[in-house]
Amino acid sequence: MIKRYSLIPSGGNWENIKDAMTNYANISKTHSNIYRRLIWDEPSITIGHYRKSMLIHPEQNRGLSWREAARLQSFPDWVRFAGNPDKSKWEQGIVHKQQQLANAVCPLLTKAVAEFILKI
Known part of the structure; x- marks a missing residue:
């Protein structure tokens, strides 16, 4: 994984490492956000499920x-997601937290929508 990551430039994705992706059955069906390297000075791509996208x-x-x-x-750092770090990753552990994050609505978006509705 680290070798693959090292070959992807800023803003690049899986297309920069096609030859290294021998474990994909049909690489032509790969989503454009797989192995996406973020860029410091630009907004992040949309995050659906960050672990599945391998950002x-x-x-x-x-x-x-x-x-x-x-x-x-x-999400500010003080926000805690449900889950037990002592459980296996499949039993309310990190995978459970990752799914909560994937399903969440961004707090700043929620705030903006609420402020707009209150003005109506």
Whole structure:
């Protein structure tokens, strides 16, 4: 994974590493956000489920952490998502938190919609 990440330039994605993606049955059906490296000075791409998209840190050769993805969606660090870190990743652990983040509406978007409705 780290080797793959290192080959993807800023703003690039899986298309930069087609030859290295030998584990994909039909690479032509790969989503454009797979292995997407973010860019520091530009807005993030839309984050559906950041772990499934394998979003890459703008500089470091690693995927985004769960907390980094939450920050991109405007969740402050004090927000806690449900889940038990002592459980297996499939039993209310990190996968459960990742799904909550994927299903969430961004707080700043929620605020903007609420403010608009209050003006009506």
